[in-house]
Amino acid sequence: MTPASDPATATSLPIGSDADLAWVRHQVRQFAAELGFGLVQQTKIVTAASELARNTLVHGGGGQARITPLRNGPASGLQLVFIDTGPGIRDVELAMTDGYTTGGGLGLGLSGARRLVDELAIETEPGQGTVVTLVAWVSRASAVRPGSG
């Protein structure tokens, strides 16, 4: 299953401030709504995006978010990629544990975001930055548009 993600349709947004986080949330919401995600799924995706964008800002020292609509046959989805060139994550498994935090937060960012979307993948090396990729597919039950089959 290789969903078509055309880089030409990717939208890149900078992440360097509080205001950028708000803009990323806004844009992700817009994409998700246009793709036919229902309200609950939209809320989950935007929340996951907010967690990861904040990680990019706080832990990665800033970076960018890439939003790409996906198509796989009749299915619509959204891919979000968060890229930073910060210190990287030393122990990904530990970072994915509920309650683990280095940033004074609740430690729910990564582990919580994973529960809110269909796929979450992390590529990181200490000193080499971090790339987190999220994918969510419109679930038929919550689709806004009636599926034409």
Add this chain to the structure above:
Amino acid sequence: MTAPLPVPGTPAVPVLALGNILLVTLQGDLHDGMAEQLQQDITERIAHSAADGLVIDVSGVDIVDSFLGRVIAEIAASARLMAARTVLCGMRPAVAITLVELGLTLPGLETVLDAARALELFAQAPSGAGPDRSEGGT
């Protein structure tokens, strides 16, 4: 003296006083800096007024992530240390579902469905006594 400046162009969240109750209505997308500023504003308002109740209305909020959730929990905790009771109201269904899945259930935070019910609650139980009012039993 050196309060952190809010992000330029983002208005602070208004805190309304209704008798002994402070009403805070969160709207739209709250920037992180604004949320932290709000925590400071509210605790100062409680300290300088006789407020013993705090209502946080989140009916206008699209998403609550772990950061905003933590700020709300910390506002409630600091209000409690200053003898004010906090009630959260108006959470949207999609936000509630998302928060549970995120793992942020905000235990210990009192909730009601809407602002009217929050004010009723305070009308029934004045003086910030909280749900436990057994000591005054006649």
